[in-house]
Amino acid sequence: MQGKLADPFVTAAVRVLTLELGSEVAQHDRSAEEAPLAGSDVTVMIGITGGVKGLMALSMSTETAGAIAGFMMGGPAAQLDEMGKSAVAELGNMIAGLATVELEQEGYPSNITPPSVVTGKETEISTGVGVGRVVAPLTTTFGHIAIHVALKVAA
Amino acid sequence: MRKVLLVDDAAFMRMRCAKLLSAEGFEVAEAANGCEAIEKYETFRPDLVLMDITMPEMDGITATREIKQRDGAATIIIVSALGQQSMVLEAIRAGAKDFVVKPYEPDRILEAIKRVFPQ
Numbered sequence: 192m193q194g195k196l197a198d199p200f201v202t203a204a205v206r207v208l209t210l211e212l213g214s215e216v217a218q219h220d221r222s223a224e225e226a227p228l229a230g231s232d233v234t235v236m237i238g239i240t241g242g243v244k245g246l247m248a249l250s251m252s253t254e255t256a257g258a259i260a261g262f263m264m265g266g267p268a269a270q271l272d273e274m275g276k277s278a279v280a281e282l283g284n285m286i287a288g289l290a291t292v293e294l295e296q297e298g299y300p301s302n303i304t305p306p307s308v309v310t311g312k313e314t315e316i317s318t319g320v321g322v323g324r325v326v327a328p329l330t331t332t333f334g335h336i337a338i339h340v341a342l343k344v345a346a
Numbered sequence: 347m348r349k350v351l352l353v354d355d356a357a358f359m360r361m362r363c364a365k366l367l368s369a370e371g372f373e374v375a376e377a378a379n380g381c382e383a384i385e386k387y388e389t390f391r392p393d394l395v396l397m398d399i400t401m402p403e404m405d406g407i408t409a410t411r412e413i414k415q416r417d418g419a420a421t422i423i424i425v426s427a428l429g430q431q432s433m434v435l436e437a438i439r440a441g442a443k444d445f446v447v448k449p450y451e452p453d454r455i456l457e458a459i460k461r462v463f464p465q
Contacts, residue, residue: 211449277358285448288427295430305355305402
């Protein structure tokens with residue numbers, strides 16, 4: 192079930208990264224993780240509520256986030272200042288938003304929370320819903336991005 | 347000069363859209379959530395509001411409803427990543443004139459605006 196609920200987010204990520212960044216996107220083997228999300232420079236988190244509950248996160252290196260933010264702002268790789276973080280957060284918002292369209296079609300009408308950006312490798316993020324994460328690694332022309340999805344069907 | 351109020355909690359999206367609309371000759375003001383949008387609407391009196399949905403403090407559907415209650419002639423286009431059918435219907439019921447799903451090409455926003463201001 193976890194894998195099925197993750198599908199809309201991976202599909203949406205490929206579509207948004209292609210459209211927004213003009214990047215080719217390669218998908219790699221997914222894994223299931225039980226431990227808290229840790230070890231990433233930059234993590235964008237979005238809560239999912241409604242028919243399913245949990246979170247979606249994007250994790251990437253500072254270099255990848257800077258390159259993405261720079262491209263989205265129409266320039267070279269950018270410092271990850273507040274505007275840069277806002278650009279990367281918006282990418283997560285678009286992915287989660289697009290995924291809710293497919294979730295609704297699958298019978299799980301859902302909503303999303305505003306994104307938040309956490310920086311620092313030392314940060315640990317727990318899913319808070321008692322389920323593990325599906326991790327889907329992607330490679331773009333800007334670097335590697337991992338999509339983390341921890342969702343369960345709401346009671 | 348036509349006035350557009352941009353409502354989005356993402357500073358980046360406001361910056362990008364403001365740049366696009368300023369280049370097209372619109373006067374632009376910004377708000378970062380629904381509460382700010384209602385306040386700004388009263389002072390700026392825009393010809394058009396571009397409204398996000400998912401925002402802290404007050405979401406865009408609630409803000410659309412509030413603005414339409416205060417000014418039935420207000421013209422509001424929703425610009426959101428939430429493109430599910432139920433959300434589009436809710437936005438239209440709240441009084442939105444159109445719904446643009448993110449990510450969008452700049453032309454998509456300009457076309458939606460042209461439909462509102464046909465001349």
